[in-house]
Amino acid sequence: MLEARNPARPAWTAATGTALRVAQEVLLHGPLSRAELARRFDLTPGTLTRITKALMDEGVLTDAGAAGAASAAGASAVVDEARLGRPSQPLDVVGDGLEFVGVKVTGDHAYAVRTTVRAEVLRSADADLPSADPAAVSDVVADLVTRLGDGAARVGVSVGGHVTATAVRHGPFLDWNEVPFGALLAERLGRAPVLSNDVVAITEATHWFGEARGRDRFALVTIGAGTGLGLVTHGRIVMDDDVGLGLVGHLPLDPFGPVCHLGHRGCADAVLTTSALTTAASVALGRALTHGEVLALAGAGDPAARRVVEDAARVLGKLVALVANITMPQLVVIGGEGAPLMDVAGQVVRDAVAADRDPRAATVAITVQEGGLAAWARGAAVIAIQDFVGAR
Amino acid sequence: MLEARNPARPAWTAATGTALRVAQEVLLHGPLSRAELARRFDLTPGTLTRITKALMDEGVLTDAGAAGAASAAGASAVVDEARLGRPSQPLDVVGDGLEFVGVKVTGDHAYAVRTTVRAEVLRSADADLPSADPAAVSDVVADLVTRLGDGAARVGVSVGGHVTATAVRHGPFLDWNEVPFGALLAERLGRAPVLSNDVVAITEATHWFGEARGRDRFALVTIGAGTGLGLVTHGRIVMDDDVGLGLVGHLPLDPFGPVCHLGHRGCADAVLTTSALTTAASVALGRALTHGEVLALAGAGDPAARRVVEDAARVLGKLVALVANITMPQLVVIGGEGAPLMDVAGQVVRDAVAADRDPRAATVAITVQEGGLAAWARGAAVIAIQDFVGAR
DNA sequence: TCGCTTTACTTGCACGACGCAACTTACGTG
DNA sequence: CACGTAAGTTGCGTCGTGCAAGTAAAGCGA
Numbered sequence: 004m005l006e007a008r009n010p011a012r013p014a015w016t017a018a019t020g021t022a023l024r025v026a027q028e029v030l031l032h033g034p035l036s037r038a039e040l041a042r043r044f045d046l047t048p049g050t051l052t053r054i055t056k057a058l059m060d061e062g063v064l065t066d067a068g069a070a071g072a073a074s075a076a077g078a079s080a081v082v083d084e085a086r087l088g089r090p091s092q093p094l095d096v097v098g099d100g101l102e103f104v105g106v107k108v109t110g111d112h113a114y115a116v117r118t119t120v121r122a123e124v125l126r127s128a129d130a131d132l133p134s135a136d137p138a139a140v141s142d143v144v145a146d147l148v149t150r151l152g153d154g155a156a157r158v159g160v161s162v163g164g165h166v167t168a169t170a171v172r173h174g175p176f177l178d179w180n181e182v183p184f185g186a187l188l189a190e191r192l193g194r195a196p197v198l199s200n201d202v203v204a205i206t207e208a209t210h211w212f213g214e215a216r217g218r219d220r221f222a223l224v225t226i227g228a229g230t231g232l233g234l235v236t237h238g239r240i241v242m243d244d245d246v247g248l249g250l251v252g253h254l255p256l257d258p259f260g261p262v263c264h265l266g267h268r269g270c271a272d273a274v275l276t277t278s279a280l281t282t283a284a285s286v287a288l289g290r291a292l293t294h295g296e297v298l299a300l301a302g303a304g305d306p307a308a309r310r311v312v313e314d315a316a317r318v319l320g321k322l323v324a325l326v327a328n329i330t331m332p333q334l335v336v337i338g339g340e341g342a343p344l345m346d347v348a349g350q351v352v353r354d355a356v357a358a359d360r361d362p363r364a365a366t367v368a369i370t371v372q373e374g375g376l377a378a379w380a381r382g383a384a385v386i387a388i389q390d391f392v393g394a395r
Numbered sequence: 396m397l398e399a400r401n402p403a404r405p406a407w408t409a410a411t412g413t414a415l416r417v418a419q420e421v422l423l424h425g426p427l428s429r430a431e432l433a434r435r436f437d438l439t440p441g442t443l444t445r446i447t448k449a450l451m452d453e454g455v456l457t458d459a460g461a462a463g464a465a466s467a468a469g470a471s472a473v474v475d476e477a478r479l480g481r482p483s484q485p486l487d488v489v490g491d492g493l494e495f496v497g498v499k500v501t502g503d504h505a506y507a508v509r510t511t512v513r514a515e516v517l518r519s520a521d522a523d524l525p526s527a528d529p530a531a532v533s534d535v536v537a538d539l540v541t542r543l544g545d546g547a548a549r550v551g552v553s554v555g556g557h558v559t560a561t562a563v564r565h566g567p568f569l570d571w572n573e574v575p576f577g578a579l580l581a582e583r584l585g586r587a588p589v590l591s592n593d594v595v596a597i598t599e600a601t602h603w604f605g606e607a608r609g610r611d612r613f614a615l616v617t618i619g620a621g622t623g624l625g626l627v628t629h630g631r632i633v634m635d636d637d638v639g640l641g642l643v644g645h646l647p648l649d650p651f652g653p654v655c656h657l658g659h660r661g662c663a664d665a666v667l668t669t670s671a672l673t674t675a676a677s678v679a680l681g682r683a684l685t686h687g688e689v690l691a692l693a694g695a696g697d698p699a700a701r702r703v704v705e706d707a708a709r710v711l712g713k714l715v716a717l718v719a720n721i722t723m724p725q726l727v728v729i730g731g732e733g734a735p736l737m738d739v740a741g742q743v744v745r746d747a748v749a750a751d752r753d754p755r756a757a758t759v760a761i762t763v764q765e766g767g768l769a770a771w772a773r774g775a776a777v778i779a780i781q782d783f784v785g786a787r
Numbered sequence: 788t789c790g791c792t793t794t795a796c797t798t799g800c801a802c803g804a805c806g807c808a809a810c811t812t813a814c815g816t817g
Numbered sequence: 818c819a820c821g822t823a824a825g826t827t828g829c830g831t832c833g834t835g836c837a838a839g840t841a842a843a844g845c846g847a
Contacts, residue, residue: 037824049825050804052826053804053805053826086815087821087823088813088814088821088822088823088824089812089813089814089822089825090814090824091824091825092824232721234721234722236629241612241629241722243723245756248756251720252753253720254751255713255751267751325646325717327642328645328646329626329717330722331635331637331638359645359647361644363565363640364642365637413834430796439834439835440796441797444796444797444798445797445833448797479792479843479844480792480793480794480844481793481843482795482842482843483794483796
């Protein structure tokens, strides 16, 4: 009996050990030839022939350019520099029929995306939450997943707070405690979703397919409804029961700033969140303003808005400097809905970072994350992707 | 021709892969039986028989209790809980004739220790530096090493600043730049020493044989002539070109504190170093005081000294809270010559840490490192040990 | 006292991952 | 059109490890 080649769905679960790591390397770093993979893993060409043959039989890898390859035609990530000798034959991950859904749940909204295996967003959908009731939230999430079509290989869902693989232990934005969110969703979806803390999810997305792709050590600072920090060292995210508590939100940044609900003066949550910014600007300008309006006014030169925005930028700089001085990241990514602050006052942030650093230290590399709310949902999709390819 | 068994010096270099990791596990976690090792590495007993047999042939391991075993008799780290069945047969690292020397060089002093393979201090020696001239410093270090006896398997030397494997790129306490310290010492010692940054060295010692033995993630905060931070995540120290610059020294901790030489107000170096403490106390009490005297007076209840010490303790608490909120360590170790501050005002520190934390977060576990200056020299010895056992 | 149970350790056999080295393939160049 | 170069393939041997049967050394109960 002949063995079926290229089964309907790539059999990532069959791969283990080196083969799994090879497949993940191709997933993360575009089409790669056997020779290149042999160099990266310090293996002989022969071993790579065997490993890739098995992965191709399992439907995980194909020749790049072949039907089903995950990379868009012509968007080859690897430029073949070699002129002499036999041309290399790049391999790519099979992306055909392999899609994922990620949903980010906030305190009043749910945002969903459907992506490729490389977390490229294909389409999205979102909805307000009628209430914070777990059943109602689960209904909304299930509806969004359905609207994005069936056949997704995995569904990832991210929530702020202390999240386990099956439940939300504590979700401050929804005021949830010990909610069996995984089971509630499984009932409605007919399958178990992959749950994750939202900051962990967006950090993994940044690490695998985003601004910090392949980095060994970086920090993601998110500013938005809250303040978050994702830390990757030695190529892996730092995990702890305390992630999701928003501990960075309590870092004292401005000795003359307002007091937060825990009594901390000038802590990150009290001065850096979008609501802190809009409140300060609305008071200064004497009218209610949205976050986007504040940034637009500041960009247009309005002195009051500019002052408020630059104050926030200086505080963000202090936060980045703290993180950089303690963890020495190769890169700091600024993400979250509040990230556009960097577009208006990026230089103020960079100057503030430099002011709190030793001049002999390396300049902190700072990048802004694109995508706004979609980036959060994409994070949830990446958690689903990681689960599918055996990386969790 | 018969192969020599139990050679004069254990052949750690012969071990690779799993065998090396097994030997290192025994080195770090005391005598361990084959069965216990099999459980820890998820290997079958058969594999462990083979691995340990090879290691015993190479003279790396012996039966615990046998002559040459590194553990002091009766000081077995593993209590045999089992009552039933054949008793396990603990294995230990061969420590016979295996000693190391570590030297810590400060701005005006050198401190040396000779240790066992488990970094237990056998004897020590120290000397003032006549000048900061590299040749003169090398002479002093070489003399200390000689005074501690010959036959050491490796010599480790640690210095503050940016230190490579062969040179001191920048040493602020000695005002050194691009000093080929390794070569200077090799001339005098007849062998190349193992060079390291001092904070890295003491962090490795804390990780391998100290308060954070076997921890996956911890932070070591040192206070003394300067302020230092060693960070271990995922079981490995975080390394960067910027370690050794003393970046934590610039963290703003006290908005009303004095200004440091870089213009940072109330940064760690300006308020936490031993000199900052003695200066503040001497001003308050109107007479010159040593660091020990200040702590003794505070301990005895002198109100001025107590105030100065508690102010420093609160600032240390802020520093620990910053580190804990950003890196979520399982443990924070307070080390360095200034660590006795914890004995006098430990509760003040702990209260200050708690004040800057989310009450839902885990209480930060804090331990004080013993040893004072010897701990630094022991760190240098551990770097030498790690080099010898193939862990660097 | 003598099995019986339990756990530790050893040993022969088999398999799989990988290095080695010879070979084939596919390109450009003189 | 032979030659050089680099990519990829294939057969063989080695090494690390699991498996499973066997041996060793203790306590316990009849």
